[in-house]
Amino acid sequence: xxxxxxxxxxxxxxxxxxxxxxxxxxxxxxxxxxxxxxxxxxxxxxxxxxxxxxxxxxxxxxxxxxxxxxxxxxxxxxxxxxxxxxxxxxxxxxxxxxxxxxxxxxxxxxxxxxxxxxxxxxxxxxxxxxxxxxxxxxxxxxxxxxxxxxxxxxxxxxxxxxxxxxxxxxxxxxxxxxxxxxxxxxxxxxxxxxxxxxxxxxxxxxxxxxxxxxxxxxxxxxxxxxxxxxxxxxxxxxxxxxxxxxxxxxxxxxxxxxxxxxxxxxxxxxxxxxxxxxxxxxxxxxxxxxxxxxxxxxxxxxxx
Ligand code: 13P
Ligand code: SF4
Numbered sequence: 001x002x003x004x005x006x007x008x009x010x011x012x013x014x015x016x017x018x019x020x021x022x023x024x025x026x027x028x029x030x031x032x033x034x035x036x037x038x039x040x041x042x043x044x045x046x047x048x049x050x051x052x053x054x055x056x057x058x059x060x061x062x063x064x065x066x067x068x069x070x071x072x073x074x075x076x077x078x079x080x081x082x083x084x085x086x087x088x089x090x091x092x093x094x095x096x097x098x099x100x101x102x103x104x105x106x107x108x109x110x111x112x113x114x115x116x117x118x119x120x121x122x123x124x125x126x127x128x129x130x131x132x133x134x135x136x137x138x139x140x141x142x143x144x145x146x147x148x149x150x151x152x153x154x155x156x157x158x159x160x161x162x163x164x165x166x167x168x169x170x171x172x173x174x175x176x177x178x179x180x181x182x183x184x185x186x187x188x189x190x191x192x193x194x195x196x197x198x199x200x201x202x203x204x205x206x207x208x209x210x211x212x213x214x215x216x217x218x219x220x221x222x223x224x225x226x227x228x229x230x231x232x233x234x235x236x237x238x239x240x241x242x243x244x245x246x247x248x249x250x251x252x253x254x255x256x257x258x259x260x261x262x263x264x265x266x267x268x269x270x271x272x273x274x275x276x277x278x279x280x281x282x283x284x285x286x287x288x289x290x291x292x293x294x295x296x297x298x299x300x301x302x303x304x
Contacts, residue, residue, distance in 0.1 A: 006268050007034055013275050020051050021271065022068075023059035025215045026237035026263035031059050031080075031271060038241065040216040041067070041113045042128040042303070045296070048072055057274050061086040061262050066117050067126075069282040070292045077282045078274045081266040088112075091170030092119045092148035100145045100166055107166075108141035111295060112149045114172075117284055119147060121291035124298065129199050130214035131303040132156050136163065138302050151176065155199040155206055174235050174260050175200035182255045183208050186231045190252060194227050198234035205233060222246060235260045 001009075011034070014021060022044050023035035032038050037047045041064060048056055048068035056072075058065035059080040069077040097109055097119070111123035112132070120126055127135045133156050136144060144163050146153030148170030157165040178201050187195065196218045197209035206212055211221045215238050222230050222242055229250045232239060236253040237260070243251060273279070284292075 003030070003268060006272055010034060010268070010272050010275060013272075017055055017275065018053055019055040019057055019275060020048075020053035021057045021059065021275075022047055024061070024064060024237075024263060025219075025241055026235040026260050027059050027266050028237070028264060029240040030268055031266055032237070032240055034268070034271070035059060040128065040130055040214045042130040042214070042299075043216055044068070045071060045113070045128075046300070048075070048077075049300075055278070057271060059266050059271060060084070061089070061260075063089045063114055063116065065282050066284065067113060067120075067296060069284055070117060070120070070289050070296055073284075073286075073289050073293075076278065078278060078280070079282065080274045081270045082280060084262045084265045086114050086172075086262060088114045088148055088170050088172050089116050089119075090148075092116075092168055094118065094122060096168070097122045097145065097147065104143045104145075104166075106141050107143040107145055108136075108139045109145045109147065110136055110139070110153075111147050112152055112170075113299075115148055117288055117292045120295050121288050123147075123295040125302065126295045126299040128214060128299070130216060131299065132199075133159055135299060135302045136160060149200060151202055151206075152199045154203050155212065172200045174258055175233075176202055177257050178202070178205050178233050178254055180204050180208065183231065183233065186252060186254050190229050190231060190250075192227070193229035193231045193250075193252065194225065195231045196221060196233065201233055209233070218242075219245065222249065222251070232258075234258065235263065237263060 021035045056077045062085045065079045108124045113128045145166045147168040194210040233254045
């Protein structure tokens with residue numbers, strides 16, 4: 001079937017079923033264009049709570065769909081592509097969390113939203129790159145065990161020198177593959193451009209940035225800036241909204257490898273199939289949902 005025809009069918013079916021389609025900035029441009037809402041991890045988790053639709057088609061990676069389900073257990077949440085998963089979400093260990101809890105009396109386990117539901121269920125609070133600093137700064141505990149992403153943890157720790165951070169060695173290959181050489185070369189070619197960096201990048205890249213923030217933060221910063229050119233150090237899917245919002249500005253991806261294979265698995269055909277068949281809705285065990293929900297609700301309470 002032609003792409004345009006398929007998009008029309010999706011729109012019609014979505015209306016008939018009163019469904020909601022949400023997408024992260026890293027998915028293909030076509031999918032961003034047909035979604036009802038696009039955003040960063042924090043925004044998408046809020047949208048799924050605020051909207052009344054009972055059927056949600058999630059165009060993103062698994063931890064995002066699971067977060068929507070945890071916060072809305074009564075709704076049906078379906079992954080547009082069931083195999084789209086974030087490797088970093090699996091880079092924290094239950095045993096290590098228990099070990100750190102037994103070593104420190106005064107410790108908060110702070111869990112990046114890029115994590116499995118099992119890990120969220122053991123955390124005190126969930127954070128995203130958009131709210132990690134705000135939330136951790138409000139925690140009374142002196143010791144912070146930050147899982148799974150080492151790099152976001154290190155970025156926040158520098159802003160909170162009074163806390164004692166314990167790091168975990170999780171990482172995102174899309175962001176940690178960005179090198180200082182690549183940033184310097186991009187800056188040599190575009191000397192006027194500002195460098196906008198996602199905090200999943202290594203410290204040496206964060207240190208070169210004019211601005212550090214979540215995907216939404218990068219979009220907001222570039223849109224409000226007087227500057228005309230930007231070097232983007234995150235997954236290249238964000239370039240679509242950057243260009244749409246700023247037709248008179250120029251955006252350059254720092255490299256060719258800033259491509260998340262899991263986000264890019266999702267096709268228009270997948271969205272249609274998920275909506276038409278409602279196959280394999282996300283199912284999580286009730287007790288697990290309850291425990292993970294409390295950490296996610298703490299995020300929403302502390303982020304405001
Ligand atoms: P954001 O929450 O900033 O959109 O980041 C999600 C993500 O997976 C970054 O790699
Ligand atoms: Fe996970 Fe990295 Fe993809 Fe984000 S860009 S979903 S952290 S693999």
